[in-house]
Amino acid sequence: MAVATIFRQVFHFLSFLCLLSITFSDELQTLLSIKTAFRDSNTRIFDSWEPNTPLCNFSGITCDSNGFVKEIELFNQNLTGLLPLSSFCQLKSLESLSLGKNYLHGPVTEDLNKCFSLKYLDLGINFFSGSFPDISSINGLVYFLMDRSGFSGTFSWNSLRNMTNLQVLSLWDNPFDRTQFPTVILNLTKLNGLYLSNCSIEGNIPDEIGNLVELTELVLSENYLIGEIPRTITKLTKLCELELYFNELTGELPPGFGNLTSLEDFDASRNHLHGNLSEIRFLNKLKSLQLFQNQFSGEVPPELGDFKYLVDLSLYTNKLTGPLPQKLGSWADFIFIDVSENFFTGPIPPDMCKKGTMVAVLMLQNNFTGEIPDAYANCMTLIRFRVGKNRLSGQVPGGIWGLPKAELIDVAKNDLEGPITSDIGKAKSLAQLLLAYNRLNGELPSEISKASSLVSIDLSFNKFLGKIPEEIGELKQLTSLQIQGNAFSGSIPDSLGSCHSINDVNMAKNMLSGSIPPSLGSLPALNFLNLSRNQLSGPIPGTLSSLRLNLLDLSENRLTGQIPDSLLTEANNSSFTGNLGLCNEKIRGFWQCSQQSGVSGHLWMALFCLAFATIAMLASLVAFCYLKKKRQNIGERSLKEDSWDLKPFHVLTFTMDEILDSIKQENLIGKGGSGNVYRVVVGNGKELAVKHIRYTDDRRKIGSSTCILNKRGTKCMEFEAEVQTLSSIRHVNVVKLYCSISGEDSNLLVYEYMPCGSLWDRLHSCNELELDWETRYDIALGAAKGLEYLHHGCDGPVIHRDVKSSNILLDEELKPRIADFGLAKIVQANSMKESTQIIAGTHGYIAPEYAYTNKVNEKSDLYSFGVVLMELVTGKRPIELEFGEDKNIVDWVSGNLKTKESVVRMVDPAIPEVYRESAIKVLKIAILCTARLPTLRPTMRNVVQMVEEAQPRELVRVIE
Incomplete structure (x- = not known):
């Protein structure tokens, strides 16, 4: 009997071992199938997952005491592919599954419910699609992390009902369908971390939020929450982090809010909260306090x-008054302060950089008084120093000019005095120097040329004097130079012609003399040139004719000679007034150049003497020009003699020879910084536009891009950018690039021809053509769709970086095409947040974040497009004198939103009243696009939807 019993026990034991062996074998095969599912992943995590290796030794695998798989840790392992849920859920002892921060895509199916033993589930930061399934069966979850995973649609909040052990619920950044605050969560009383930001939750925060007394972190930001912060939130005394920003909350901080004495991070910014901050005084453990806007x-x-x-x-952007505490920031490793746009008074706290960790001092637009504390001259960590628009006085401490990490120094619109010291040469990171409207004086030190990162200099309306240093031409990244309203004297440095990135030069209201340097005509990016109200003499250089200027003002000088006809198409008559020696047959109020009576006797005597003395030289010059012209014509006719490489991007109905034969003077229709543009008619009657970029054997700037040029392999970043961008784009509202033709010394880009020019031409130039609102609306919608395609319809978002009305071309039916992609950037798929620090764009269209980061992304295009919409609605240019000093169309529109009447007055009077409602709707879209903060701007996809909803009623009736 005993033997039989022992036999049975041995039998059962052997059976158990056999079953156990089969189970282990099954789990091994399951893990190997998971490896196969992720075979396309660029990872080394699976190198140890081999059939002969014990599964408990696999990387990322943890086993329980019986040797079964208990945890799978594959967080941030570059996994790609679909999620093999059926395999994972075959592991019956699996309690922890961590797959966050990978590249997993596709749907998550209801097979997940078979993983019923899970206590920890992390699917966050992936690229899943569709809605998330009901997972009611996994009611033992303690940690549920699904943040930024790409899910959409309706989320089954009721599936959380029985998860009573849940301690962390993280669902933030998933575009679910909008829903009221999910009350089921209010019964999960063991929660200590609740993260529901950007989950499309609307309505009030329920009073029952006070039931979740174990919460240490509560994040409800970027939703549609309204109403007041409930008083019951003061019961959550364990809270360390409370994030409520970017909602529509109203009211005051609730009484008793000061009871949350464990709070370290509190952010309720971008709401409509009011009242005082007295409750904050009890929160002495705070590390970060964000209550802006x-x-x-x-x-x-x-x-x-x-x-x-x-x-x-x-x-920043509140209504706070009184002084700031003078010991503010002097205790901890203080990093950042922004109290701009309030009504603060008194001195700037002196010790915020006491610990040497300060990064940004932002105190714009208040009523601060006194001097800038000397201590900030030694703040070597400081990146942004902005104290403009206050009532500060005294001298700027010399060391501030030379802070080595400072990217932005803004002390504009104060009552400061004294010089810019030679310390400026130490400011190797400085990009923007904003000093306008003070009483700063002295000469501009030549050491400013050593601040080689400078992008923008604004010294306007101070008391600077002396010569502009010749060394200023060494600032190769400079895009804006504003020195108007000073006492600068001497000549304009010829070296300024070396600043090839510059697009805005204003030297008005100084004492400059001498001639206008012809080198200014070699600035390919120059859009705005104001040299008015000086003592400049001599002729207007013919080289200025090659520029594409949106504004030119040479008035109130001592210029002489003929006004080049080519400049008359870019500026109105007032650009040349106050120059008694100028002549032109086409402008009323100027002498005709052929009439001797139009020129003084002294001037004619001088001209006669000069002519007599230089007759031989002129004869030689004529001969030289004749020979040069002859060579050019020969060169144009003999382009075919060079070696050319054609790359087609569409089916071509023309030959390369037809293009090459047409690159000649009579077909020239435009000149730009990057080359000449020709109108070409091929044999079948089709019209084309050809951009011809000719190079020489040296290194120079073309447009805003560096071109390295040589005989063996010409390389131009701008050319390559435009070809790369346009060759892959197929959209009715983006200009079509038919082909590129590359030669040894030049390149040709062959586009579809736009016979009606640009939107700028139709709205603002001498070719101005009255556009009815229906046409303007169609242009707005078509351009929006073109940009939407660039941002959302390509393999990676294409950032145009120079959206403006002159880059929106019009076909024969006035249908728009986005054009000029020389500055475009394709964002790589593995870097969705990528931005670029290459300064690009045109004054008046550039987004304000340049002032903070010098970076652009898709949101920068949104701002520029918002300016275009404002042009369409108001008929005004981005920069107009009527807007005031330092103001643009965005400032002007913002300042006229006070009443309904003032809004209506902004609409172009040429737009009939029946269309005013539609125009105002488009203007509202423009205001959203030009929000100061990039995060507040919509996407281009949203913009297209909004513009479609603004369709004029008359058009709707026609369609119906």
Whole structure:
């Protein structure tokens, strides 16, 4: 009997071992099938997953005490492919599955419910699609992480009902369908981390939020929450982090809010909160306080000056008054302060950089008084120093000019005096120097040329004097030079012609003399040139004719000679007034150049003497020009003699020879910074536009891009950018690039021809053509669709970076095409947040984030397009004198939103009243696009939808 019993026990044991062996074998095969599912992943995590290796030794695998798979840790392993849920859920002991921060895509199916033993599930930061399934069966979850995973549609909040052990729920950044605050969550009383930002939750925050007393982190930001912050939130005394920003919350901070004494991070910015900040005085563990863009009033509690841990304070755009605590930021490793756009008074706290960690001081547009504290001259970590638009006085401490990491120094619109010291040469990172409207004086030091990162200099309306340093031409990244309203004297440096990135030069209202340097005509990006109200003499250089200027003002000088006819198409008559020696047959009020009576006797005597003395030289010059012209014509006729390489991007109905034969003077229709443009008619009658970029054997600038040129292999970044961008684009609202033709010394780009020019021409230039609102609306919608395709319809977002009305071309039916992609950038798929620091764009269209980061992305295109919409609605240019100094169309529109009547007055009077409603809707879209903060701007996809909804009623009736 005993033997039989022992036999049975041995039998059962052997059976168990056999079953166990089969189970282990099954789990091994399951893991190997998972490896196969991720075979296309660029990862080394699976190198140890081999059949002869014990599965518990696999990388990322943890087994339980019985040797079964308990945890799979594959976080941030570059996994790609579909999620093999059926395989994962075959592991019956699996309690933890971590697949976050990978490149997984496709749907997540209801097979997930078979993983019923899971306690930890992380699918966050992936690229899944569709809705997330009901997972009610996994009711033992303790940690559920699904943030930024790409899910959409309706989320089954009720599937969380029985997850009573849940401690962390993270669903942020998933575009679910809009829903009221999910009350099922309010019963999950063990929660200590709740992250629901950007989950499309609307309505009020329920009073029952106070039931979740174990919460240490509550994140409800970027939703559609309304109403007041409930008083019951003060029961959550364990809270360390409370994020409510970017909602529509109203009211005051609830009484008792100061009970949340464990708070370290509090962000309720971008709401409509008001009242005072008295409750904040009790929160002495705060590290970060973000309450910007609300309507708070009253004084900052003085207790903030004693907060020992505070390192980050943002209170900008409120109605706060009184002084800031003078000990503010002096205790901890203070990093950042932004209290701009309030009504603060008193001195700037002196010790915010006491620990040597300060990165940004932003105190714009207040009523601060006194001097800039000397301590900031030694703040070597400082990147942004902005104290403009205050009432500061005294001298700027010399060391501030030379802060080695400073990218932006803004002290404009104060009452500061004294010079810019030679320390400026140490500012190797400085991109923007904004000093306008002070009493700064002295000469501009030549050491400014050593600040080689400078992009924008604004010294306007100060008391600077002396010569403009010749060394200024060494600033190769400079895009804007504003020195108007000073006492600069001497000549304009010829070296300025070396600043090939510059697009805006304003030297008006100085004492400059001598001639206008012809080198200014070699600035390919120059859009705005104002040299008015000086003492400049001599002729207007013919080289200026090659520029594509949106504004030219040479008035009130001592210029002589003929006004080049080519400049008359780019500026109105007032650009030349006040120059008694100028002549032109086409402008009323000027002498005709053929009439001797139009020129003074002294001038004719001087001209006669000069002519007699230089007759031989002129004869030689004529001969030289004749020979040069002859050579050019021969060169144009003999383009075919060079070696050419044609790359077609569409089916071509013309030959390369037809293009090459047509590159000649009589077909020239335009000149730009990157080359000449020709109108070509091929044999079948089709019209084409050909951009001809000719190079020489040297290194120079073309447009805003560096071109390295040589006989063996010409390389131009701008040419390559335009070809790369346009060759892959197929859209009715983007100009079509038929082919590129590359030669040894030049390149040709062959586009479809746009017979009606640009939107700028039709709205603003001498070719101005009255556009009815229906046409303007069609242009707005078509251009929006073109940009939408660039941002959302390509393999990776294409950032245009120079959206403006002159880059929106019109066909014979006035249908728009986005054009000029010389500055475009394709964002790589593996870097969706990528931006570029190459300064690009045109003054008046450039997004304000340049002032903060010098970076652009898709949101920068949105801002520029918003300016175009404002042009269409108002009929005005981006920069007009009526807007005031330092103001543009965005400022002008923002300042006229006070009443309904003032809004209506902004609409172009040429637009009939029946269409005013539609025009105002488009203007509202423009305002959204030009929001100061990039995150507040819509996407181009949203813009297209909004423009479609703004369709004029008359058009709707016709369609119906």
